[in-house]
Amino acid sequence: MAEAHPPKTVTVTYEGKTFEMPVLSGTCGPDVVDISQFPKQCGLFTYDPGFVATASCESGITFIDGDEGILLYRGYSIDELAQHSDFMEVAYLLLNGELPSVQQKQEFVHNITIHTLLHDQMRTFFQGFRRDAHPMAIMVGVVGALSAFYHDSLDIHDPKQRELASYRMIAKMPTMAAMAYKYSIGQPFVYPRNNLDYSTNFLNMMFSTPCEDYVVNPIFAKAMDLIFILHADHEQNASTSTVRLAGSSQANPFACIAAGVAALWGPAHGGANEAVLNMLRDIGHKRNIPDAIKRAKNKNDPYRLMGFGHRVYKNYDPRARIMAQACHDVLNVLGKQGDHLLEIAMELEEIALQDPYFIERKLYPNVDFYSGIIFQALGIPTSMFTVIFALARTAGWVAHWKEMIADPMQKIGRPRQLYKGPEKRDYVPIHHRAQKHNKHVASF
Secondary structure, three states: OOOOOOOOEEEEEEOOEEEEEEEEOOOOOOOEEOOOOHHHHHOOOOOOHHHOOOOOOOOOOEEEEOOOOEEEEOOEEHHHHHHHOOHHHHHHHHHHOOOOOHHHHHHHHHHHHOOOOOOHHHHHHHHOOOOOOOHHHHHHHHHHHHHHOOHHHOOOOOHHHHHHHHHHHHHHHHHHHHHHHHHHHOOOOOOOOOOOOHHHHHHHHHHOEOOEOOOOOHHHHHHHHHHHHHOOOOOOOHHHHHHHHHHOOOOOHHHHHHHHHHHHOOOOOOOHHHHHHHHHHHHOOHHHHHHHHHHHHOOOOOOOOOOEOOOOOOOOOHHHHHHHHHHHHHHHHHOHHHOHHHHHHHHHHHHHHHOHHHHHOOOOEOHHHHHHHHHHHHOOOHHHHHHHHHHHHHHHHHHHHHHHHHOOOOOOOOOOOOOOOOOOOOOOOHHHOOOOOOOOOOOO
């Protein structure tokens, strides 16, 4: 019989009293201190801006080790999933915890496929937006509007309705994304086709027209499928945490995903690959690359090369290695060597992989660098980059939402604060108030 080890604890001493808090261990990653009883024990809250040192939930979906460059979906390496699976199989894995059998996958794909069509009255929602509206603005609106059309999948306490909402969300996101794009360029909407796989169907809705036949290049579809797989989930990031926080109030699933789309829209979260293209445009020509590199190395210059390094991955981004090959496959098919932005990107990649400055600091090209190049090569405008990110991430959002709803320990989110405002003050009638400058009020 193995020797029993005493439970691990952390001891805190405050105002002469000592308090013990249990230390919890997961299957992977660092231990965490359970501070849930800390306020009751000693009357204190903890302070953690951005919650970067706080585990807000238990989850069995995704694990990241940034120092080692590891990304696991339900325990499976992202490298193996990208090599052997497609997005539908990965989506099933995220939602259900296990890879599907042949029959399970067929049933799952069928359930997704039959829900790709959008309620026809939703066309009027798109027509209500200005023609130049950003596609993400449209997505925030129409995703939330799904709850007005699909009343039979809003009861979050009914497992069957939760399942139906999950299918609908993953199925309809590509249709809405393609419609947002078509609306922005003044082309007619293209309906989904049930004889096409998920990624091919999306590209067909994006680029085909009623005027002529259109055949999606399988290499392009494969590259898009890889983008979907690599962006499907990424642990408790800002948008996923937003989905969970919205869901903790028992909001309907479509509202929760709309909240995730809104959070993803922020340039600090979902706009990285768009920033890569903007950087390439700013550089303008290969002859300007040395100056850009010089500026990036100057610690006194705020200039940064976008698409290099990663906040989480302190080593090589495991997704980038996979995306790099897909990027070169697409460029080889298109023969895009004449595209000056792509030429700049390939030159930057070569320099970053050989320059000691980048190597020592582990500033390798990340997944956003390569996905942005692929989008550029396929003719996808930068305004659609974050939309496609949202499309892929929906699988992860739905998985986390389902996990949270089924968690018996789940409670409504209620972060605390460190209050820095005025203490209690007596009310002064308006005619007795002295004129004061309020630094918090902005002039318009």
